[in-house]
Amino acid sequence: xxxxxxxxxxxxxxxxxxxxxxxxxxxxxxxxxxxxxxxxxxxxxxxxxxxxxxxxxxxxxxxxxxxxxxxxxxxxxxxxxxxxxxxxxxxxxxxxxxxxxxxxxxxxxxxxxxxxxxxxxxxxxxxxxxxxxxxxxxxxxxxxxxxxxxxxxxxxxxxxxxxxxxxxxxxxxxxxxxxxxxxxxxxxxxxxxxxxxxxxxxxxxxxxxxxxxxxxxxxxxxxxxxxxxxxxxxxxxxxxxxxxxxxxxxxxxxxxxxxxxxxxxxxxxxxxxxxxxxxxxxxxxxxxxxxxxxxxxxxxxxxxxxxxxxxxxxxxxxxxxxxxxxxxxxxxxxxxxxxxxxxxxxxxxxxxxxxxxxxxxxxxxxxxxxxxxxxxxxxxxxxxxxxxxxxxxxxxxxxxxxxxxxxxxxxxxxxxxxxxxxxxxxxxxxxxxxxxxxxxxxxxxxxxxxxxxxxxxxxxxxxxxxxxxxxxxxxxxxxxxxxxxxxxxxxxxxxxxxxxxxxxxxxxxxxxxxxxxxxxxxxxxxxxxxxxxxxxxxxxxxxxxxxxxxxxxxxxxxxxxxxxxxxxxxxxxxxxxxxxxxxxxxxxxxxxxxxxxxxxxxxxxxxxxxxxxxxxxxxxxxxxxxxxxxxxxxxxxxxxxxxxxxxxxxxxxxxxxxxxxxxxxxxxxxxxxxxxxxxxxxxxxxxxxxxxxxxxxxxxxxxxx
Numbered sequence: 170x171x172x173x174x175x176x177x178x179x180x181x182x183x184x185x186x187x188x189x190x191x192x193x194x195x196x197x198x199x200x201x202x203x204x205x206x207x208x209x210x211x212x213x214x215x216x217x218x219x220x221x222x223x224x225x226x227x228x229x230x231x232x233x234x235x236x237x238x239x240x241x242x243x244x245x246x247x248x249x250x251x252x253x254x255x256x257x258x259x260x261x262x263x264x265x266x267x268x269x270x271x272x273x274x275x276x277x278x279x280x281x282x283x284x285x286x287x288x289x290x291x292x293x294x295x296x297x298x299x300x301x302x303x304x305x306x307x308x309x310x311x312x313x314x315x316x317x318x319x320x321x322x323x324x325x326x327x328x329x330x331x332x333x334x335x336x337x338x339x340x341x342x343x344x345x346x347x348x349x350x351x352x353x354x355x356x357x358x359x360x361x362x363x364x365x366x367x368x369x370x371x372x373x374x375x376x377x378x379x380x381x382x383x384x385x386x387x388x389x390x391x392x393x394x395x396x397x398x399x400x401x402x403x404x405x406x407x408x409x410x411x412x413x414x415x416x417x418x419x420x421x422x423x424x425x426x427x428x429x430x431x432x433x434x435x436x437x438x439x440x441x442x443x444x445x446x447x448x449x450x451x452x453x454x455x456x457x458x459x460x461x462x463x464x465x466x467x468x469x470x471x472x473x474x475x476x477x478x479x480x481x482x483x484x485x486x487x488x489x490x491x492x493x494x495x496x497x498x499x500x501x502x503x504x505x506x507x508x509x510x511x512x513x514x515x516x517x518x519x520x521x522x523x524x525x526x527x528x529x530x531x532x533x534x535x536x537x538x539x540x541x542x543x544x545x546x547x548x549x550x551x552x553x554x555x556x557x558x559x560x561x562x563x564x565x566x567x568x569x570x571x572x573x574x575x576x577x578x579x580x581x582x583x584x585x586x587x588x589x590x591x592x593x594x595x596x597x598x599x600x601x602x603x604x605x606x607x608x609x610x611x612x613x614x615x616x617x618x619x620x621x622x623x624x625x626x627x628x629x630x631x632x633x634x635x636x637x638x639x640x641x642x643x644x645x646x647x648x649x650x651x652x653x654x655x656x657x658x659x660x661x662x663x664x665x666x667x668x669x670x671x672x673x674x675x676x677x678x679x680x681x682x683x684x685x686x687x688x689x690x691x692x693x694x695x696x697x698x699x700x701x702x703x704x705x706x707x708x709x710x711x712x713x714x715x716x717x718x719x720x721x722x723x724x725x726x727x728x729x730x731x732x733x734x735x736x737x738x739x740x741x742x743x744x745x746x747x748x749x750x751x752x753x754x755x756x757x758x759x760x761x762x763x764x765x766x767x768x769x770x771x772x773x774x775x776x777x778x779x780x781x782x783x784x785x786x787x788x789x790x791x792x793x794x795x796x797x798x799x800x801x802x803x804x805x806x807x808x809x810x811x812x813x814x815x816x817x818x819x820x821x822x823x824x825x826x827x828x829x830x831x832x833x834x835x836x837x838x839x840x841x842x843x844x845x846x847x848x849x850x851x852x853x854x855x856x857x858x859x860x861x862x863x864x865x866x867x868x869x870x871x872x873x874x
Contacts (some may be wrong), residue, residue, distance in 0.1 A: 181282035208673030235710060235715065237748060241755040242651050243655055243821060244750055244821040246654055252482075254286040254826060260828075261309055261828040263334050265285075268874075275819060278870070279653070279819045280816060280872055283815045286815070291794040293814070295776075295812055297775035300317065303830050311831065312701045315772050317775055318709065322712055323675040323679065324775070326719075329723070329737075337728065342446075343383070347493050352469075353368050353468055356467070356516070358515050359515055360515060361515055373396055376396045387555065406421055409800070411712060414458070415449065417450070419449065420448075422847055447555065450554070451554045453553035464519070466501040483557075485728065489633065490560040490683045491562060493555065493559070494559065495538050504528050527657045544688060551874055559683060562685060564673070564677070565686060565796075565797075568687040571612055573689050579643065580689050580799040581799050582797055585670070590668065597613070602742070607727075633684070653818075655820075671836040672834070675810060677808065679796055686797060691800070691801065703751070704752075704755050706748045709751060710744075712744050716744065742767065743768070746764040747771070749764050750765065791810055795808075795841070800843075808838055811865060815831070817829070836866050
């Protein structure tokens, strides 16, 4: 069961070096943790032992959330509503041809999601399409939803990531790969003949990545046959197998390109190579793999080109997602340097059994992984060096603690586990507590308490964590006085959970290559006619803080392009207006004409085509992401974002409720057999189109008619 390890050892001891501060040193960025005399870390607060970065030559970058302060007292009405009291409803009924069931639901709840598109319209594939239709084809008042703004950030975020991968990260990965393949080949000539096979295996390891990045890459002839065998397994992307001297089988289904990585051959190769570096662990409990890990770590230190490429890659991914869950080469070197003589020709220290055992014991105790991404027995998790390990993320940690063996007989988690742990009462009441009693309730309670106890500074570390924190603004208590009546209904709470889970799905989709996926353990205006805003000012404020931090971070890292700058600057301005209009709605104030004008044009920020000229690389709203794997049943958990739907809201005003129309997500969650392959976005869209997609999740249906 849950044992509080995450709390006691500290979040960023689990994540590695803290990603608060990026410092430029000798042409490279790095994260540095300040240690106390006792070997612990200075802390930010909250009793978590979170490391504090030292300031240095590059300065410190910190995202600061500044939630708005206000007293909510919006115009309101009593439910149920007489339909005749809703201003403008006749026009909405006419345009949307609303049926009696939809109208009755609207009267009872003050809002209703529409499960079918307007007459004569195909399903909306994007929020831009939905709002364009509302604005340019009807005269209906708009309702700008949180869904639409979260999607706008996803589009900007994924565009930014594609740009970074195509312009820099892929090239740096190739530089790292070729340099380490060369350095490992040099080590092969320096090792005693009886041990040169260790370096040969490392040469083959890096040659695999080279061939994935460039199928025509030249690799040493003595490893070519083994390299081709592994590349064939990766390309096939099915089943599990042991390769290249690794004692643990690899799950090759993870290597099927998905997300935006299906769009070009270059991105497909980059995906496979980074998955290889991110998943393969040099398992420290085996002497030969520990020796190979030491050789890789020495190679990184000895080769300036490899070290520089690694530093540039780490700076970007640490800023976006977080730091590695598994040991880094710096940590391996830190223990090795303390326990072994400085390396000399032949690296004799790594072949001394007594010293190797000490290094293994100390590395195992240094920072065990908090997320298990291999098929392992309880108590025998894989630990050790990963060349460019996938990053610790809170949602995978939550999943890890909500399935077997922590929760007996539960082999796949649910996205609602994440939201329940973040504090959503709507998610909590939908948990299958009785089915998995008492373990699931105990686990979720402990996780919820742990997350609630996190210092506010924890959420400022990376864009990934900040995105999660923004989503938590949607499950604040809106059932009391001061908020519009429709926001206090069960239907609205279902809508907000649907919004959270769909946006979280987009987050996992965009970062699937870098976030560490969990595995189940082995068994063995005159506003009428104008614009209204979903009044969640905390969300818009946090999103604006993230957007501004993204701008500052990319600028500091030297990766801010004019296109990205223009897109994010415009989004920041829009979010500021949405925040101010929301507060005006909740405090019975009058929004400024400028803010209302900016909000009325919000749909312009929902057009993904403004950031990427190549249509094949334009980010999508409709997508799918696998987030957890259970090899006991040979299934994965898929999270999907389906079509965009319209929603009618009776928005309260000084003169009474007004009917307005907005757009919302549709979230799907389902188990999928690995024998069918992990789903790509293209396959998911085809399933939606031909009607074979699983039904939307219950929370996506509970506010629609």
